[in-house]
Amino acid sequence: MTDLKDKVAVVTGSSRGIGRAIALELARRGAKVVVNYRSNQAAAQEVVDLIQAGGGEAIAVQADVSVQAEAQALIKTALNTFGRLDILVNNAGTTRDNLIAMMKEEDWDVVINTNLKGAFNCCKAAIRPMMKQRYGRIVNITSVAGLAGNAGQTNYSAAKAGLIGFTKSLAKEVGPRHITVNAVAPGFIPTDLTADLPPELVQKGLEMTPLGRAGTPEDIAYAVAFLVSDEASYITGQVLSVDGGLVMQ
Numbered sequence: 135m136t137d138l139k140d141k142v143a144v145v146t147g148s149s150r151g152i153g154r155a156i157a158l159e160l161a162r163r164g165a166k167v168v169v170n171y172r173s174n175q176a177a178a179q180e181v182v183d184l185i186q187a188g189g190g191e192a193i194a195v196q197a198d199v200s201v202q203a204e205a206q207a208l209i210k211t212a213l214n215t216f217g218r219l220d221i222l223v224n225n226a227g228t229t230r231d232n233l234i235a236m237m238k239e240e241d242w243d244v245v246i247n248t249n250l251k252g253a254f255n256c257c258k259a260a261i262r263p264m265m266k267q268r269y270g271r272i273v274n275i276t277s278v279a280g281l282a283g284n285a286g287q288t289n290y291s292a293a294k295a296g297l298i299g300f301t302k303s304l305a306k307e308v309g310p311r312h313i314t315v316n317a318v319a320p321g322f323i324p325t326d327l328t329a330d331l332p333p334e335l336v337q338k339g340l341e342m343t344p345l346g347r348a349g350t351p352e353d354i355a356y357a358v359a360f361l362v363s364d365e366a367s368y369i370t371g372q373v374l375s376v377d378g379g380l381v382m383q
Contacts, residue, residue, distance in 0.1 A: 160358070273316055321375070322336070
């Protein structure tokens, strides 16, 4: 198992779902984890308690990463608490699904600001300390919707596709400082974010998945743990689809 001892990780949106699984997995491998949440303090504290019960170190920090000042404060708290920042996982996300003809401007803005601008805000704050120490691992959680599109999700798909371009561009910027930037594109993973999907849409997605099943948050967490490890030190600017074969590039 990859050893992340003495590494410090910030995982945005990690009070539930995929982010929660990532925070727990990185901690299991020895990382000190900053559990970020926007509104559910109790859920974030539960993740911290689980990490501490396993002998790890973690803190919960409230921040709406779509607001640049709050994202900066999140990174600053990580640095002040643990003295360094090695890993940033941009996982915070939201959906406001609708056909474009009925989509409100607010629904477009909220999704773009959380899923895409949030990653920009956090990376902007994290890059300086990472460049100074000449080491860093950034993983952006995108989606198969950003690779292949999805009807009723023009806002979400645009944000996730934008995150892929962002990943590749940033990888080229910071590579000379030994910082890697990659993305993970989950397929259908049952979480609170997908709970409202119509059953027929879920069934159709599963039928289109060659492995014939939904994934788990842990499937994504394992991929992230690999990409932040020393074993992945020569991998940057890549998109790793963890989707049971749903979208093949």
